[in-house]
Amino acid sequence: MIWQLDLIILLIVIICGIAAISIRDLLGAAIMFGAYSFMMCLLWSIMGAVDVSFTEASVGAGVSTVFFVAAVFRTTRRTRD
């Protein structure tokens, strides 16, 4: 585990998480959540959990983002917080 890379990606993960819950647009929040999941996937491949990493890349960053975008297009993009 390369700790410098680990620390940088942990910071990016936290920033992406805060951005995903504070953007006032649900489509933007879905995209930020996809970025969060992809950074989490990079973090796990750094920590040596390669099986978790590619499951997260396909399921977390792929299918979850598609679900969120589909749900936002079928409902509304408007949010008040």
Added chain:
Amino acid sequence: MESLATFILTKYNYWAVIILLVIGLYAMIAKKNLVKKIIGMNIFQTAIILFYVSIGTKRGATLPIIEHAYGDSAHAVHAADYINPLPHVLMLTAIVVSVATLGVALALAMKIHAQYGTLEEDEIQEKIMESEPGSTSTSG
């Protein structure tokens, strides 16, 4: 004092886990929008998965794939050279469960939007109050 500072700073993975858990819990409790609540739930789940994967790491260890496994006859496996793969396998299940709960939660949110025309929790509460004039409940 020095040793306490290094003890705290070298556990930075666990500090990140705590921060992510608090972000997810805050989004689930304080945000009014249902999709924001679902995003908070997912952040909470991934924070727990990060905690378990952090438990399995070792300093100076490599990926949990045994070298010279086939063909070589009897040899001892030095367990300290490999990352502990048991938390990884457990968390593989947790990722699949999390995407299943995400699908169910988004389907429920879409049904709620079809019924009430909004995703904001307080507006849904007002519409429920309007449709039930005798009700005096103020929960939520």
